[in-house]
Amino acid sequence: MRITRRRALALLATAAPALKSAYAQQNKITIAPGPFVGTPTSLQSYRFPGWFADAKFGIWAHWGPQSAIEYGDWYARNMYLQGTDQYNYHVETYGHPSKVGYKDLVPQFKAARWDPDHLMDLYVKAGAKYFFSMGVHHDNFDLWNSKHQPRWNAVATGPQRDIVGAWAAAARKRGLRFGVSEHLSNSYDWFTPSHLSDTTGPLAGVSYDGTNPAFSDLYHNYEGEPSGFAETAKDMGRVAPDRWKLQYFNRIKDLIDQHQPDLLYTDGGIPFDEYGYSTVAELYNVSAKRSNGKVEAIYFSKQADQCSSGTCALDRERGVLDGIASNPWQTDTCIGEWHYKRGVAYKSPKKVIDLLVDIVSKNGNLLLNFPLPNSGELDFAEREILDGITAWMSVNSEAIYATRPWKIYGEGPSTKVTISSSGKEFDPNESKKPDLNASDIRFTTKGSTIYAFVQGWPKGPAIISSLATNRAQNPPKITSVKLLGRDESLMFVQGADELSVTLPTNPPPTADIGITLKMTTT
Template identity: 75%
Template sequence: MLFTRRRALQLMASGASALALRPSFAQQSASLPIAAGPFKGTRESLAAYTVPAWFAEAKFGIWSHWGPQSAVEYGDWYARTMYIQGSSEYYYHVETYGHPSKVGYKDLIPQFKAARWDPDHLMDLYVKAGAKYFFSMGVHHDNFDMWNSKYQPRWNAVATGPQRDIVGEWKTAARKRGLRFGVSEHLSNSFDWFAPAHTSDSTGPLAGVPYDGTLSDYADLYHDYSGMPANFAKTAEAMGRVAPTWWKLQYFNRVKDLIDQHQPDILYTDGGIPFDEYGFSLVANLYNVSAARHNGAVEAVYTSKTRTDCETGTCALDRERGVLDDISPTPWQTDTCIGGWHYKRGIKYKSAKKVIDLLVDIVSKNGNLLLNFPLPNSGELDYEEMVTLNGITAWMQTNSEGIYATRPWKAYGEGPAMKVVIPSNGKEFDPNEGRKPDLGPTDIRFTTKPGILFAFVQGWPGAEAVITSLGTTSAQNPPKITSATMLGHDAQLKFTQSSDALRVKLPGNRPSTADIGIALKLTTA
């Protein structure tokens, strides 16, 4: 795309510096301005990175995937699918608000008020539930920044909607309670993702009438497609990351502004590292900012959903709604949700049992669980969300000793669920975690601390827990067990370790969270 006077004026209006207006600047990675520190914006430099110890010890985080699309309370990707004729969101939008040629996403953003949002109250709930880190949405594909954005001055949470720095208030609440703080950015996909807003109905009385995404006055929200191929809006893939150079530079400036203002401990990107030198420079900036805050030690984590990004240093692997099949030598993360990503009225949520099954399986494989509780427009958790959160809280208050600061054992587990193989879809988004059955009393997962082996029995087995992996002739060559207790129960438990299994006699008073699972604490010789 030619670097036109119109584009220069748009960049200046959005807060871009004079330096950012030079085309050569956008083409030279060495010129991208990043904080001084141990890393440069190249893949080779980032290969020296290692994931900090705190991330491997934290194990459980909670995420608020919340923004203007939540105001509609009709699910994820609403700002895109409301422009796709035939979709349920399109029909809902036409019936509720009007046709998208007349009432568009720009008109819904002011409805995002966060009228009863209390970040301190919510953070207290999340800390009680056992979260060791918290994530705020930074910016979704909808191009709306949830902080006081220097480079998106009209469409941010301080300028419109709640008129509050959502990221900043979440950060203050989290760090006040000793939690690590993360932000998610989904901006790199936005240019393609918003393409349907630049189209029109193909049938009906308004066929051919452009949707409001084509209005030049709102190009700072829906993007400026001048200079793009004529059919781009109809052919662009939602997560295609096909964008002109000026957009890649704007992406860099905005996410760097997010990092510089809020200095997150974790930055999540929705996909792999985007746009080559722009993405590498953002990762380097994140790590260098962290090093400056921590006397030279890099305490920050960047997550990528592309395995090749994280094979040598660089980042931590993230699996959206997916779980690895075995133990990873390096820490990784599953991000998932108790329901949908953005709030939708009437949706069925994951039970506390499903969440804890996921958590112990993930932790047994050297991973972390990042769990989204989608807030409605009000900013308050609904009743059913509180049911799930309270169930997690009750279980974690008894059993979290076997979760935090643990490492994998020789095998991650045993039991019938290990034989249930649901193939990955081969993409960054892998829905297998929602299709796996609940774990039961013969499904065991293991974690360790020095001199201790934790065995999570994912259901109440009755009078006795039987663990075949700890039989003396097991292929795992297990250690000798010298004592056994159950977390939440102080008394020593009787046990026998024979050739075929370890058998532990369980107490008669069944714990209230036993149907979710119990944790046996086994000391080893």
């Protein structure tokens, strides 16, 4: 039968609703059944699982293809920004980004000597109660066997291993809770420099390799964006079309469904409205199914107002709070740069423990990144830092795990310094935090026991004014005091102005980092 133009138009008109419906079905947000749906109202009924408030300390492997270059964080973006240190390094080492781009560096990520079981043994010995793997960074490369990023994932290229899966198996084998971090929500505008070109020099105006449509599955497809989008997009602006938001949701849903994490960290606030809230609901519903109806999972947001009414836990990147929070929260930080950089200065064990006791005294947890080089092995300096943390935790961890804040978090010179900017999503204030010494005290409690962290070895007795009998916080009567790591009871006087504790003449090996007094009360 001959189809006339009028007949064809009529058929198209008839088919249009069906096609639209099919498209909608194909592109709709679908989450696992369970107690939550993807709305703020539904998620407000979420409650924190008790295990997180007991765990206190986690370790993170912020490790992926950008680690292969061993030249610091954000390499995949900065290599396309003419004049930056990483651009200059890239041109000198690999070539111009119009010819040698990030796509050409990804296969260099080999993890040739990576042993997740060995590393996890070290992390458990150091006191970690949970472990995080990076799932995907802003570079758009998935570190698991990704259904929705089939060419650019760790099974398809690079190490050709399911990095997330291997980390998860090693952690769970040792009884650790397992988490993943996603930074994908920022990728769409973060990666725009790959579509630029030099503005000066012999190759000015020659497009970088991100403009090659053959690699748009890595560098993104910016068709339909306004003129100048790549030049003006902000690195963490989260400006993206709905098609990208749906891809984001499907990929993180796949990560959740495959590896069923206990914790999920997003690099910012909950992104993209319904797509982000549906991601949170997916995490919690999958957890409820796995745990006989009980939600054991935690989602981390850096946006305080999203966490104030349930929904999620507050995370502070490289930041701490000034006081005790009513809900558990987390600081995530790194001993050096987020992605491995050769020769960078690391935090000392003392600096790490000072952070840990301060955070725990304020009802928080510390998540600490040990950046791995391309090989997948800790370098010598990292092992020394880990050993220092291990030595201190082996003596003092009783005052960390399963504790709660006391009436005040501490005393001493450091408590007089306000460093937090409340309400800011990103407040990396840890560098403003004063170094702690023997005059700085932090408190935790467990039942009727009070622990006092003294962050150095005093020249005389340990003096704690907050536990004096006339203080406003009305401290309980202390009946005995011990130094953790020693069996003998210590002499003390709890007077009207101070608690004075006579310390042993010989300090413990980790006294330069800090000591802990265990006080029994009535």
